[in-house]
Amino acid sequence: MERRSVSDLQQHFQKILRDAEGDKELVITHAEETEGSKLGDNYMSIVLRTKVTGRRGNGEVYSGSFMTKHYPRHRAIAQVMRNADLFINEAYVYNQILPQLGDIAPRCVFADENEIVLADLKDEGYMVMPRLELLDLEHCKAVVQCLAKMHARSYALKRKDPKKFEELMSSTIEAVFPQDDAPCMGSSMDVSINTAINHLESLEDTSDELRSAIEFVRSLIGKSVEIMKTLVLPGQGKYDVLSHGDAWNNNILFKHDAGGHVVDVKLIDYQIPRHVSAAIDFHYLMYSSAKAAVIDENYDEIIRSYHSALVHHLGKCNVPEGDVKGMSIDWFRDELQKHHMYGLLTTFWLVNAVLAEENETVNLDDFSADFLEEIEKFTPVVTRKKAERIRFVVLHCIKRYRSKETVGK
Secondary structure, three states, rough: OOOOOOOHHHHHHHHHHHHHHHHOOEEEEEEEEEEEOOOOOOOOEEEEEEEEEEEEOOEEEEEEEEEEEOOOOOOOOOOOOOHHHHHHHHHHHHHHHHHHOOOOOOOOEEEEOOEEEEEHHHHHHHHHHHHHHEEEEHHHHHHHHHHHHHHHEEEEEEEOHHHHHHHHHEEEEEEOOOOOOOOHHHHHHHHHHHHHHHHHHHHHOOOOHHHHHHHHOOOOOHHHHHHHHOOOOOOOOOOOOOOOOOOOOOHHHEOOOOOEEEEEEEOOOOOOOEEEEEEHHHHHHHHEEHHHHHHHHHHHHHHHHHHHHHHHHHHHHOOOHHHHHHHHHHHHHHHHOOHHHHHHHHHHHHHHHHOOOOOHOOOOOOOOHHHHHHHHHHOOOOOHHHHHHHHHHHHHHHHHHHOOOOOOO
16 A cells, blocks of 8 residues: 655645544644554554644644554455445444444544544553453453443434434445355355364364364354354344444453553444344454453353443433343343354454464465455464364353254254
């Protein structure tokens, strides 16, 4: 991707900031652009940080720092990955949906199908937690509470004005598991399952439990894409909500107090918005980003934390009492049961990104338009860390959500 010249950068930010700040006389006198993320931390876009200085129309000094996501038009695989749809989605969410839902994301100063410009919250103390370390109990609870706030507010909008909610959601695009047969990211799901099997078979564990689990995973080959397409069909449940769609560690910003405790959470990267069960976001977060010990020891506590926050925000949004009662904790546990395969299958997909060491990260610029053929030949490095994570999630999912009779079928 070619960088803009300093003068072009200044003119671009002056134009969008005049609109964002409501100051037609704002002048940007300096703009400096640097890399906004490392390889392996962002796969579907190019991220740059821009610091600007200037003066307002009233003569006051103006300064700001912004994060810009660019559509990677130069990538040969952009069409296969449906990058254009992802950017259309995100611009639409920032421009049309999030203004209805309040303070769950950084301020958006500009968004279209080519770039998303957000306020850089780094100077305010927000940060992404180290990807390889995964999230502890406090951070997991903070995220599910933020997701619950988003889910509750979206449900309140749906309940108050069903027509408006339907109009908002009808303009979003299912870019990952679309109902058509054209190439998409979801087409690589079976490749990730084979990779997961390779990892599981690399372990020295020869127990019947693991062998049975491997056979169950193997039985998903050829079925996984259809399973996922079914799970993401919009509006199947009475209490379905707007889901974030990609709530993993690198799309979560945390702010901490002086003691290191979480005081706020912001969610970013709204490229996969859906009208689906709240359980999908919960499974995706937990199986992608929570420490194994947290899932093992605190899973039910986190479910209760999510549900308590959901009820709290439903109440604040004046959702009818009958609906709040209907969205009981038993209802949510039932939703988790119905949608557990979403969490399991996305684990096979995400683990290679979440737990990739710096020397294992994939550069999507290296792939051609024949991505789906190339990715089948691409073999991620088998590591013990990834193998142990896959084993843990598979066994947890089987024990928690699948009866003995269903394993291996």
